[in-house]
Amino acid sequence: MVNQHRYCVIMCGGIGSRFWPYSRTDRPKQFIDFLGTGRSLLQMSYDRITSIVPPQNIVVVTNAMYAPLVKEQLPEVCDHNILLEPARRNTAPCIAWAAHHIAALDPEASMIVTPSDHLITREREFEASILKGFDFVENNDALLTLGIKPSRPETGYGYIQIGREVEPGILKVKTFTEKPNRELAEVFIETGEFFWNSGIFLWKASAIKQALAEHAADINNIFEQGNGIFGTDAETEFINANFPSCMGISIDFAVMEKAANVYVECVDFGWNDLGTWSALYDNSPRNKDGNVTQKCRVLAYNSHNNIFAVNSDKLVVVEGLQDYIIADAGDVLLICPKAEEQRIKLMVNDAKEKFGDTYL
């Protein structure tokens, strides 16, 4: 039987701009059936946690504008488990709110915090890893992050360097490392001491509150003013009035890189953050020409290793394209070599500068 003190926080307020225009401000990546499974990434994130924590303990934190999408895609989640951020402030304020909210409901709560837009292919290993992580944080004063066993010298991820092992598979964190260059990433892999930073965390609500108080007092003080309000009808009004005052900062930067009680559980459950078109391409089924197709119909001639991401049953006909992203979202069409996808951010900025919010 699942532990009634265990909670899950699914963060789904991001805008997924790296997948523009397939991912749009009004329907970001996590709300899309990115892998053609019939379930969006958010729904898949929800599904895989339901065997681990009681469904009524699953809390979704998102931007207020995505409330209708969340309710449409997760009708099982009741309204008071959907926390609506009135402004975008990165993960630290999001987690601070969720921790205060959950601690008010259950002072003994432990919680997993997870992004909603990642791919996890081996769900049984995932479940076992999370159960083990809950056991650890419930029995230790610990902030636990999941480190993914690296399979290649990926330069798109942050890395965690491990220290001494405190129990099998759980180690002290020595350092957090930003995205390395190729040479450094190769060294990381060779040493065996570095794991990918997954952005999935476990801790007791009380432990993360304590850590926020110590390392991110500016943010924590804002939520401390709401004591007695969390979990009541007044919470929304309090958040709308005070949440925007928080500075935008990630939980890694605000807390994890500073706290002394940070541990990493080394896991290997087929994880990919699907953070880039190339990652999506690598994790999608390909046809014999190496082309990946999202939903649309494609006639491809002399064209290989492309990804076609089109939100409709449009027919896409291509001749002579190799290694391109072809993404069509009705009012925006993007054609860009996969190798140049880091330039998409610039393109979004140019589109905004020239045409305002029309195409965001």
Next chain:
Amino acid sequence: MVNQHRYCVIMCGGIGSRFWPYSRTDRPKQFIDFLGTGRSLLQMSYDRITSIVPPQNIVVVTNAMYAPLVKEQLPEVCDHNILLEPARRNTAPCIAWAAHHIAALDPEASMIVTPSDHLITREREFEASILKGFDFVENNDALLTLGIKPSRPETGYGYIQIGREVEPGILKVKTFTEKPNRELAEVFIETGEFFWNSGIFLWKASAIKQALAEHAADINNIFEQGNGIFGTDAETEFINANFPSCMGISIDFAVMEKAANVYVECVDFGWNDLGTWSALYDNSPRNKDGNVTQKCRVLAYNSHNNIFAVNSDKLVVVEGLQDYIIADAGDVLLICPKAEEQRIKLMVNDAKEKFGDTYL
């Protein structure tokens, strides 16, 4: 004052499949504002003839399915001047009908027959050429075709070889030649004896009827059965019953290549048949990167000499594309190198085979 016996037949029943998907079966090339002038190619064809023949003598022949488009774009043309073909049968049956129709209204009629999807840039020269052609066919037993002074060894056009001059600028036709290969086209240009076959004709209605009787009796006999019916309320019923029995054949093949009284007027009025994407590209204004844009908004990075043909105010963002056609028609997107555009016909066939008429 314009001559009341002069008529114009504008043929606009083609489906423009070479410009698929920008040109679609339900809105072919001639109905599109291809050059961004605010007028479709059909409207431009109509406009340039209004100073030459009386407006009430302008007859439009099209496929029945395009009746609404013609009426929308040419509200000046009354219903009884719109001849609706119940089937596609190429130009010979189209012209045979128009000739019988006009001859019934006016036995002394002379007529120009013109496609509706060509570009003519020098309208004053066009007008002078047409007036001269009318004079010639009204005073001679002649079938006159307009030969365009070639400016390059174009392999996409048919050529007309000229014979002896019968009056300044008007010569006997020696031969009609199919599309030549590059080497032959270069020889054609060097000799000075060859002109592009424009598909624009002038003749008396009685002369083309006579020529059809001699050289295309199968077709002509069908229309001869309708004598007494053309120009009356019974014409539509007669045509719907009999037109489909005609074989599909071009007027060049059925008559012009066989008749003895065929002449060519050598003209030079900035003509282009806009028969290919490359021709459209060559005749459209380019930006500093050599990109041509039809209607849509484009953000182009490291991309040159492309043509963007999109029937909406969609934003098209491209990186690293050179010499491509990017054509979007809502439910179909085509991305094809300009150099491979002859393959579009094959693509249309494949689309038809796989998806029926959905995307035609």
